[in-house]
Amino acid sequence: MPIPTFSAFQTASRALSASQTLLSVTGNNIANVNTEGYTRQRVDLTSLSLTSTNQKFANTNNTSSSEGVQATGVSQIRDTFLDARYRTENSDNGMCTTLSSGLSDLESIVDEIDSDGLQTQLSDFADKLQSLSETPTDEDIALTVKTSAQSLTSILNSYSQQVTEVRDQAIYDLDKAVVSDFNSTVESIANLNTQIKEEEINGSTPNELLDKRNTLIDELSNIAKIKVTTSPEKISDNISVENLSISLYDESKGVNISLVENGQFSMISLNTEGDTAKIELTSAIDDHDTDITDHFTSGSIKGYLDIINGEGSYADISSGGNDYRGTLYYQNALDTFASTFANTFNKLNDTNTTDTLDAPLFASSVGGVITAANLTISTDWQDNTNAINAKAYNASDGDNTNVLLMIDALEGDTSFYQEDGSTLMFTGTFSDYMTGVVAELASDITLNEDYQDTSDTVLTSLSDSRNSVSGVSLDEEGVNLLAYQKSYNAAARYMTVLDEIMDKLINETGVVGR
Amino acid sequence: MRIASNMVTQKYNRQLTSLESDLNDSTTKVSSGKAITNFSDNTSAAVKAYKIRSDLNKVDSYQANISHADTSLTDSESALNNMEDVYQYAMEKIVEGQNATQSSEERDIIATELRSLQDELLKTLNTNASGTYLFGGTNSETEPFTIDSTTGKLTYNGYVLDDLDPTDLDPTHTNGKAAIDSLSADSRYLDIGLNIQFDSFNSLVKSSAFAYTIQGIDIAGYGTSTVNVDGTDLTVSNNLYDLLGQIATAFESDDYSYNEVDTLYSQFQESSGGITQSITNVGSKQNYLDFMTDRYETQELNLEDKQSEIEDVDMGDAVIQYKTDEVAYNAALQLGASVIQTSIFDYMS
Numbered sequence: 001m002p003i004p005t006f007s008a009f010q011t012a013s014r015a016l017s018a019s020q021t022l023l024s025v026t027g028n029n030i031a032n033v034n035t036e037g038y039t040r041q042r043v044d045l046t047s048l049s050l051t052s053t054n055q056k057f058a059n060t061n062n063t064s065s066s067e068g069v070q071a072t073g074v075s076q077i078r079d080t081f082l083d084a085r086y087r088t089e090n091s092d093n094g095m096c097t098t099l100s101s102g103l104s105d106l107e108s109i110v111d112e113i114d115s116d117g118l119q120t121q122l123s124d125f126a127d128k129l130q131s132l133s134e135t136p137t138d139e140d141i142a143l144t145v146k147t148s149a150q151s152l153t154s155i156l157n158s159y160s161q162q163v164t165e166v167r168d169q170a171i172y173d174l175d176k177a178v179v180s181d182f183n184s185t186v187e188s189i190a191n192l193n194t195q196i197k198e199e200e201i202n203g204s205t206p207n208e209l210l211d212k213r214n215t216l217i218d219e220l221s222n223i224a225k226i227k228v229t230t231s232p233e234k235i236s237d238n239i240s241v242e243n244l245s246i247s248l249y250d251e252s253k254g255v256n257i258s259l260v261e262n263g264q265f266s267m268i269s270l271n272t273e274g275d276t277a278k279i280e281l282t283s284a285i286d287d288h289d290t291d292i293t294d295h296f297t298s299g300s301i302k303g304y305l306d307i308i309n310g311e312g313s314y315a316d317i318s319s320g321g322n323d324y325r326g327t328l329y330y331q332n333a334l335d336t337f338a339s340t341f342a343n344t345f346n347k348l349n350d351t352n353t354t355d356t357l358d359a360p361l362f363a364s365s366v367g368g369v370i371t372a373a374n375l376t377i378s379t380d381w382q383d384n385t386n387a388i389n390a391k392a393y394n395a396s397d398g399d400n401t402n403v404l405l406m407i408d409a410l411e412g413d414t415s416f417y418q419e420d421g422s423t424l425m426f427t428g429t430f431s432d433y434m435t436g437v438v439a440e441l442a443s444d445i446t447l448n449e450d451y452q453d454t455s456d457t458v459l460t461s462l463s464d465s466r467n468s469v470s471g472v473s474l475d476e477e478g479v480n481l482l483a484y485q486k487s488y489n490a491a492a493r494y495m496t497v498l499d500e501i502m503d504k505l506i507n508e509t510g511v512v513g514r
Numbered sequence: 515m516r517i518a519s520n521m522v523t524q525k526y527n528r529q530l531t532s533l534e535s536d537l538n539d540s541t542t543k544v545s546s547g548k549a550i551t552n553f554s555d556n557t558s559a560a561v562k563a564y565k566i567r568s569d570l571n572k573v574d575s576y577q578a579n580i581s582h583a584d585t586s587l588t589d590s591e592s593a594l595n596n597m598e599d600v601y602q603y604a605m606e607k608i609v610e611g612q613n614a615t616q617s618s619e620e621r622d623i624i625a626t627e628l629r630s631l632q633d634e635l636l637k638t639l640n641t642n643a644s645g646t647y648l649f650g651g652t653n654s655e656t657e658p659f660t661i662d663s664t665t666g667k668l669t670y671n672g673y674v675l676d677d678l679d680p681t682d683l684d685p686t687h688t689n690g691k692a693a694i695d696s697l698s699a700d701s702r703y704l705d706i707g708l709n710i711q712f713d714s715f716n717s718l719v720k721s722s723a724f725a726y727t728i729q730g731i732d733i734a735g736y737g738t739s740t741v742n743v744d745g746t747d748l749t750v751s752n753n754l755y756d757l758l759g760q761i762a763t764a765f766e767s768d769d770y771s772y773n774e775v776d777t778l779y780s781q782f783q784e785s786s787g788g789i790t791q792s793i794t795n796v797g798s799k800q801n802y803l804d805f806m807t808d809r810y811e812t813q814e815l816n817l818e819d820k821q822s823e824i825e826d827v828d829m830g831d832a833v834i835q836y837k838t839d840e841v842a843y844n845a846a847l848q849l850g851a852s853v854i855q856t857s858i859f860d861y862m863s
Contacts, residue, residue, distance in 0.1 A: 033519050111553045113560055113825075123571035130575040133704060134582040135646070137655055391652075392716075396671075398646065398654025398702060401718060408710050411572070435564045438553050445554040460528065464521055471518025478858035 008498050011068035015491035018045060021071045022484040029472045030481075037215035039076040039470040041207055046072050076207050079469045083214065084228070086462045087221035091298040093459050094222035096452035098303025102170055103445045106330060109162045110438050118159065118434055121152045126410045129403055136390035136400040143385050146377065153362070153375045160334050160372035167308055167327040171277060174304040175270045178223055179279075182301070183267045185220045186246075189213060190265035193244050197262065200241040217246065224299035225249050227256065250295040257292055258285045268292070276309040276322070294320060313425065314418060325444055332418075333437045334372035336425060340416050342370045344409050346378075351393040351402055361388060369419070519857065526846075526853055533843045540836040549827040559824050566821045573814050576707040577807065583704055583726035584803050590648050590728055591796045593641040594789060597733070600638065601786050604631045604758060608779050611765050612772065625765040632758045636661070636668075639730055639755075649730035651700035658730050659755075668755040670731050671697060675753045678736040698732055701725035706806060724803075728795060733788045743777045750781050754789075757782050 025043050032038040048067040112119050128145045135141055192213040199206035220226055227249040232240045246260040259266050266283040278293045279301065293309075296302045310326020312333075317323060342362035349359045363378040364370045381387040391399035416426040416433055426433050542551065553560045610616075611624035639659045641648045650658030653671050660669050668675050673693060682690030703723040711719040735753040742748070751757045761778045764770065 107552060107554060113553055113555075113563065114548070114551055119564060119568065123568060127571065127575050127578075130579055130705065134579060135644075138645075396651070396653040396655070396700075398650070399652040400702065401716075404703060404705060404710060404718060404723065405712060405716060407705050408712055411705075411710065431564070431568050435561055438564075439557055439561050442552075442554040442557040442560065446557060449554075464525070467518045467521045467524075468516045471520055473517060474519045474857040474859060478862060482862070 005502075007067065009495070012491060012495040012498055014048070014068035014070060015494065016488065018043075018069045018071050019484055019488035019491055021074075023481070023488065025074055026477050026480050026484060030474065030477045033472045033474055033477075037211050037218070038472065039078050039207070039211055039214075040472045041074050041076055043071050044073045044075055045069050073205055074207060075205060076210060077470055078214075079466070082462060082466050082469065083217075086459070086466060087218060087226065087228070089455060089459045089462055090218060090221045091223075091225040093452070093455045094300035095298050095303040096448055096455055098300040099306060099448050100445070100452060102166065102303070102307035102326070103441065103448060105166045105169070106163065106327065107438075107441055107445060109159055109166070110330075110434075110441065112438075118152070118155050119431055121148070121155050122410070122431055122434075124148050125152055126407065129407050129410070132388075132390060133400045133403040133407060136403055137397055139385060142388055142390075145388060146381060146385055149361070149377055149381075153377060156334065156338050156372045156375050160331065160338075163327050163331050163334065164373075167331075170304050170307045170327070171270070171272055174277070174301070174308065175272075178300055178304060179268055179270050182220070182223050185216050185223070186259055186265045186267070189216050189220070189244075189246065190260050190263050192216070193260065194263040197241050197243075201235055201239065203239065213244075220246070222300060224301050225251075225297050226259065248292065248295055250297055252297065253295065255295055257281065257288055257295055258283070261285045276328075277305065279305070325440060330437065330441070331372070333425075336416050336418065337430070337433060337437075338372040338375040339370045339419070340414060341430060342375060344414060345406065348402065348405050348409060349387075349389050351389045351391075353393070359387065359389060523854055526850060530843075530846055530850070533839070533846050537836075537839040537843050540832065540839045543827050543832045544829075544836050547827055547829070548825060550825065563821065563824050566817055566824070570814065570817050570821070572707065573810050573817065576705070577810050577814075579704040579706050579724075580803050580807055580810070583706070583724060584800060586643070586646075586648065586726055587796050587800050587803070589641070589643040591793065591800075593638050593648060594728075594733070594793045594796065597635060597638050597789050598793070600631055600635050601754070601789060604628060605782070607631070608761060608775070608782065612775055612779070614772070618770070621765045621770060625762040628758055628762040628765070632755055632762070635755055635758065639734060649728060649733060651697065651727060651729045652702055653700075654702065659734070666759070667751075668734065668753055670734065670736075671700075673697065675731070675734060675736045676738050676751050676756060680737055694731070694736060698729055700729060702727045706803075707810070726799065728792045732795075733792045735785050735788050739781065741777050741781060743774050744771070748774070748777070750778060752781075752785055754782075754785050757785055 022043050025041050029040050046069070048070050110117065125145075125148045128141070128148045132138075132141050132145050192209055196206050196209050196213065199209065217226070217228060225248070227247050228244065229247070230242045230244050233243050234240045243262055244260070245258065245262065248257040248259055250257070257266075264284050266281055266285055269280050269282065271278040271280050276293075278291050279296065280290045281288060281292045282290075293305060296305060306322060306324040307326045308328075309322040310324035310329055311321050312323060312325040312329030314329060314332040315321030315323040342360075346358065346360040346362060349361045350357075351359070359380070360378040361381050362370065362375060364374040365376040366374050368374075378387070390403045391397065392401040395401065410430060413428055414430065414433075415424060417424055426436060428436070543549065550556050550560055550563070607624055607627055611621055611628075616624070636659055639649055640657045646654040647656070647658055650656070650671060658671050661667070662669050662674055665674070673689065677689045678694050679689055680691050680694055684690055685692040687693075699720075703718060703720075703725055706724045708722050708724065711722040713719060734755060735751075737752045738749050739752055740747050741750055750760060757778065761775060761782065764775045764778060
């Protein structure tokens, strides 16, 4: 079987260009060693083979060699299963981080380990009442009781206001940072999908675009729990492209809300009208309910929603209330304290139970139901220091029974009911109630911290695994560099040898005797 | 496992951050001396810490109340001692008056002296300390003992003492035993940590608070007795003031009867029981307060110890921890330079 003369040169030149490709890809890897999200690339080399089906004569022996090497493409080395696991863990991590920050903000409002707050003031109020019990007719002492009560109401007002501020801040963060991030990320992914698909149809492997898209999907997974599905689509005999879709995954209800479908995407927005914050979907893909608040099960959006909407044991589960102990729970807990405190003392101060007149000590500054935000001392007490009744009705002036009753109310157990008056929240002293509230918050914080530590460890380990598969190792690339340089040299040497034998053939064959 | 280049730097960064955070924690503990700075650092310890703080505040209040009660009791005691002195002096004067050698004028002088002793007794019964009447029970704002303008008899908180009848058990009668019991029980109370409680009618459960006053009715005496003098029945007051007045009247009388005065004198001796009993009562109350004071002092020390155990950091442990963290951190820093740089490129010529 005749061997084409110059086919060997083709082999050599293919070897040279393959080596060049190898070197340039290695160089690209080295250059991108610190690029975030970069997946190392490898050249796919195939050995070219001869087929005998288009030869004029049959191939009677197998002495023909193949035609050299060809670089058929540059591919990424990536493990998609690790990606999926990483993204699941990332959404839990996002949720923990958000919760941690919101709960710490709440803790700094009510924590009294290092500072003076409501508990200290309650003790002070009790102390002033004890002084009043010693000299119940002393107007100066009665004044100190009034002042102490005023401080108590101010502290409650301040606590309530600060909790509202934490909630407002969370709403702001959710709206301006997270929802905007979500929408822009989703849009970018959709655009990249379109670009990548075009490139793939044109036959190239857009590695940089793939890396960029993967990074964006990682970011998105921090915000919400998503599910990424790819399905191949056959364009022609040789070319198959990938369709990527991302959906919001609610495992408990088995619901998938489509967020990205190739080039189409949906947007979300925050609706803060009403008592709770809602996330609403504007879908370009399919028909779905607008209110998707309940379908966020993880990610930083869920963290924010828990902080903003969480009502704890005040939640009405049947109507979809959020029973996480968020800002609304602590707001309600403070309100319960304020109204129970006010009602207890107002009732005790009404020593004349025969008439219909009240003798309130505490009231709402804006009228209506007493809450922690509007609790203040009554106008009667404000105008007249002696509005506090130290003695029992119709007793002698030196009697202090009513003050002792008030002291007993502070030292003994009280029942705390929710606003509707029917659900018993807690039985204990006023001080125990507040300690309980702070302790619940602290337990949540500790639990969240532990959960976050675990999540961080798992995330780190998955990240390391991903890097282990896809990351650039300078040592490896260095060794490859040496190897590919050598192979280039060898190919060049082969070229030289071919050149010499051709030279021998052309110039020095058949010149016998010349 | 294949190691990528940025894994090494990332891992190093993470370790360094973690060491720095530990170092920060131990520095805070050493410089503040507090074991917990946030409730969430140690929830169960923090709950206990709150309880202890609250208990310490309560103990302070109880001690203040005890101190107030003690002062009041001391004032009461000196007033009662004064009454005792008046009583002794009156006794001497009566004996002197009974001496057969006394003339009518001299007996008149004795009577006058006895009447002035009556005044002093009244004043002492109405002792006022720091704006409060000591012996009026809950009536601390107006004089408990007054003289009825028509009869000249001693009244306590509006009740004429002679009219009170301890044998009258009908609760609807105003001067019966019910009234006497209620006057006697009408003490002022303070919360000194005996677990103060009220019944369902909002009345104080007496054993759950401390009664720190002596009621005048228990000191002065009440009601009347009938004695026989020379065949005739005589009604004599049981209370000191009116009795003293009766004796003075007997001395002043034109038909002075030695037997009458003598009978009144023995009645007078019996009526002083109220004063001595009240002094004993004050003594035992003050003993009880001393006992409670000691108890609270010990309790305060114990609570402070417990508080320190929970809230304060053991300085020795904290400093050792700090040093350990510092060493670890420095070692990690020194390692950094060598870990990050090396790769095969350093060795390729």
